[in-house]
Amino acid sequence: MGTTQLESVPEPKYWHLKTVIGEALDSDFAVGEILPNERDLAARFGVARATLRQALEQLELEGRLQRRRGVGTTVAPPRMGVDVSTTQHSWPGSAQDAWQSVDCATAVPPAAVARLLETGAEEETHILRRLRVSHGQQVAAELLYVPASTVPELSAIDAPSGPARSRAVLRELQRLDLDGQDRAVELGSARADDAKELDRLPGSPVLLVTTRYVSEGRTAAVSVATYRADTCRLTFGDSGDVEISHDQERRAS
Amino acid sequence: MGTTQLESVPEPKYWHLKTVIGEALDSDFAVGEILPNERDLAARFGVARATLRQALEQLELEGRLQRRRGVGTTVAPPRMGVDVSTTQHSWPGSAQDAWQSVDCATAVPPAAVARLLETGAEEETHILRRLRVSHGQQVAAELLYVPASTVPELSAIDAPSGPARSRAVLRELQRLDLDGQDRAVELGSARADDAKELDRLPGSPVLLVTTRYVSEGRTAAVSVATYRADTCRLTFGDSGDVEISHDQERRAS
Numbered sequence: 342m343g344t345t346q347l348e349s350v351p352e353p354k355y356w357h358l359k360t361v362i363g364e365a366l367d368s369d370f371a372v373g374e375i376l377p378n379e380r381d382l383a384a385r386f387g388v389a390r391a392t393l394r395q396a397l398e399q400l401e402l403e404g405r406l407q408r409r410r411g412v413g414t415t416v417a418p419p420r421m422g423v424d425v426s427t428t429q430h431s432w433p434g435s436a437q438d439a440w441q442s443v444d445c446a447t448a449v450p451p452a453a454v455a456r457l458l459e460t461g462a463e464e465e466t467h468i469l470r471r472l473r474v475s476h477g478q479q480v481a482a483e484l485l486y487v488p489a490s491t492v493p494e495l496s497a498i499d500a501p502s503g504p505a506r507s508r509a510v511l512r513e514l515q516r517l518d519l520d521g522q523d524r525a526v527e528l529g530s531a532r533a534d535d536a537k538e539l540d541r542l543p544g545s546p547v548l549l550v551t552t553r554y555v556s557e558g559r560t561a562a563v564s565v566a567t568y569r570a571d572t573c574r575l576t577f578g579d580s581g582d583v584e585i586s587h588d589q590e591r592r593a594s
Numbered sequence: 595m596g597t598t599q600l601e602s603v604p605e606p607k608y609w610h611l612k613t614v615i616g617e618a619l620d621s622d623f624a625v626g627e628i629l630p631n632e633r634d635l636a637a638r639f640g641v642a643r644a645t646l647r648q649a650l651e652q653l654e655l656e657g658r659l660q661r662r663r664g665v666g667t668t669v670a671p672p673r674m675g676v677d678v679s680t681t682q683h684s685w686p687g688s689a690q691d692a693w694q695s696v697d698c699a700t701a702v703p704p705a706a707v708a709r710l711l712e713t714g715a716e717e718e719t720h721i722l723r724r725l726r727v728s729h730g731q732q733v734a735a736e737l738l739y740v741p742a743s744t745v746p747e748l749s750a751i752d753a754p755s756g757p758a759r760s761r762a763v764l765r766e767l768q769r770l771d772l773d774g775q776d777r778a779v780e781l782g783s784a785r786a787d788d789a790k791e792l793d794r795l796p797g798s799p800v801l802l803v804t805t806r807y808v809s810e811g812r813t814a815a816v817s818v819a820t821y822r823a824d825t826c827r828l829t830f831g832d833s834g835d836v837e838i839s840h841d842q843e844r845r846a847s
Contacts, residue, residue, distance in 0.1 A: 353796055356786060399797050402783045420780060427831035524831035526779055527673060528799055528823035530655040533609060543606055544652050546781055546799055552831075570781035577830055578680035578777035578805075 355395035358388055362396055363405060366416055376406070376414040402546070404571055410542075421476050423568065425550055426577035427522050432554065433471070433485055433564065434511025440483060442507030444470040450486050450563075457553060458488050458560050465489045469507045472538060473566070480573050481550075482538040483566040487514065491561045517561060523553040526575060535567040546570045608648035611641055615649055616658060619669055629659070629667040655799070657824055663795075674729050676821065678803055679830035680775050685807065686724070686738055686817065687764025693736060695760030697723040703739050703816075710806060711741050711813050718742045722760045725791060726819070733826050734803075735791040736819040740767065744814045770814060776806040779828060788820040799823045 362382075376382065383393045397414065400406045407417045424439075431437055450458065450466045460466070466488045473481040489495070492513035500506040529549035536543040552564040568575060615635075629635065636646045650667065653659040660670045677692075684690055703711065703719040713719070719741050726734040742748070745766035753759040782802035789796040805817040821828060 353786065356796060395797070399783050402781065402797070402799060404781070422778060522831050523829070525675060525827045525829040526801070527827040528655065528657070528781070528801065530652050533606065543609060544648070544655070546655060548779070548781065574778045574780040576776070576778040578775050 354388075355392045355399065358386060358392060359396040359399045361386065362400060366400075366405060370416045372416050372418045374416050375412065376416070378413075401571070407571060417571065420572055420574040421478070421480070422576040423473075423475050423480055423573045424577070425524065425526070425568075425575045427524050427552075430519055430522070432511070432514045432517070432519055433469075433562070434508070434514060439475065440471040440473050442469055442471050442504045442511070444504065445502055445506040445510060446470075447489075450488075454486050454563055454565075457563050458486065460488045460490065467492070467495075467506075467510045469510060471507070475573075478572065479539055479569075481566050481568040482535045483564055486563045486565075487561070491517070491556075514562065517556045519561075520555045520557065522555065524577075525551050527551075528570075529567065531567060539567070539569050541569065541571075548573065548575060550575065607641075608645045608652065611639060611645060612649040612652045614639065615653060619653075619658060623669045625669050625671045627669050628665065629669070631666075654824070660824060670824065673825055673827040674731070674733070675829040676726075676728050676733055676826045677830070678777065678779070678821075678828045680777050680805075683772055683775070685764070685767045685770070685772055686722075686815070687761070687767060692728065693724040693726050695722055695724050695757045695764070697757065698755055698759040698763060699723075700742075703741075707739050707816055707818075710816050711739065713741045713743065720745070720748075720759075720763045722763060724760070728826075731825065732792055732822075734819050734821040735788045736817055739816045739818075740814070744770070744809075767815065770809045772814075773808045773810065775808065777830075778804050780804075781823075782820065784820060792820070792822050794822065794824075801826065801828060803828070 370376070377385070379390055379393055383390050386393065397406060401408060404417055404420045407415050409415060433440060434442075446468050447465055448468055449455070449463055450468065455461070455464065458466070466486050469485040469487065471483045471485060472479060473483065487510050492510055494516070495509060495513050500509050527549050529547050531539065531541050531543055531545045531547045533543040535547070536545060539547075541547070548568040548570045550566040550568060552566070553560050554562040554564070623629070630638070632643055632646055636643050639646065650659060654661060657670055657673045660668050662668060686693060687695075699721050700718055701721055702708070702716055703721065708714070708717065711719070719739050722738040722740065724736040724738060725732060726736065740763055745763055747769070748762060748766050753762050780802050782800050784792065784794050784796055784798045784800045786796040788800070789798060792800075794800070801821040801823045803819040803821060805819070806813050807815040807817070
């Protein structure tokens, strides 16, 4: 984006360094390649370690670099487009669903979820834990809240817990008419359990996608999904994926 | 989200502290209120400064706290929902458009933008700089790329630059049929000029929204918009806004 006259604001030193390193990544390094250690890099670019570290942090934030425990800092592949559009009207667990159920518990939901579900604060809710794999990678972990009142037919006898229980809850959802869904995406930090599932450190930046499923004029279910922000680009809209992203721009040449 | 049996993974110390402070923010502090300094806070919660700082960073990432130069750390208001849905088929600059043009330049676009625009790498492109205000706040800054070949009728004589030029380019876009638009959202870091517009520090985490406008089977324009990640929750989908978000959950009680 550095080619227009619109950028009149002076940029900090590490910012220029970030651009220089970004170009070096394009020309001198392959995806997956491990970067030299910070001392060597600082020497190579003639900067202080602190400046280098700032630039590397920026490149990690932009998905150009990955810091992996026990491996070091590697050149990241382009982010993958993961579809989160709501154009496809279907319940969780439908045929087109990209999610896999891993667990199911029954508990009282957090107050704000209960409010959104328009249930009493104390209403028992089925809480499904699901994972999403895309391009062979774990990209997201979800908590799906389904109030017991939404699926009254659900038998308590068969499959009291676990994936089988999840599937039973999802089967019951399919019986209902889906009026619509709301969706929002925002920045968050990975909870310890999500971080573990997604191979991130707790507190890593993540993209939180909250979905409200509406049936017969009321909120029938709420999903809170945590997506990896380092490897994912969330796509939506009416004609598929977008082929471009800021970080890929810098990769271009 | 701490109420289910699904969270079997032990959470780091600062994480628990973050939850405790989050509850204190709900009960003892008002939105906009300035937090005590780190030493006092560390003493109040009986933790080391380093642990406290980690917890505060998490709360900032989640939009609970705002660090403002010269002010200190304040309690953030709930994030505002900003609509980025593509359900409304319209060109930038149409009546419903939330963006304001501030500048316009003509330049060769970045290589990846040129690729997406399917123009020659050297094709002159109108680059519009626009800002988006929501709920009375600056929420996003945009670079909108419109190849000269998309708007051949554009007169070079009147309004050679600036907002008037922007409006002239947008007027020409309205003449075309919009077939569809792709949109993607991902994590990024604020460029210096965007950071200044959005009252953030350069390198702050931001949400990048890239939009491709398709007309007559080709990409007629590309928008790269930088949204504040601290104050914004991007909403899309088919029935309006979502009333819930992770950070608001913790705010509930």
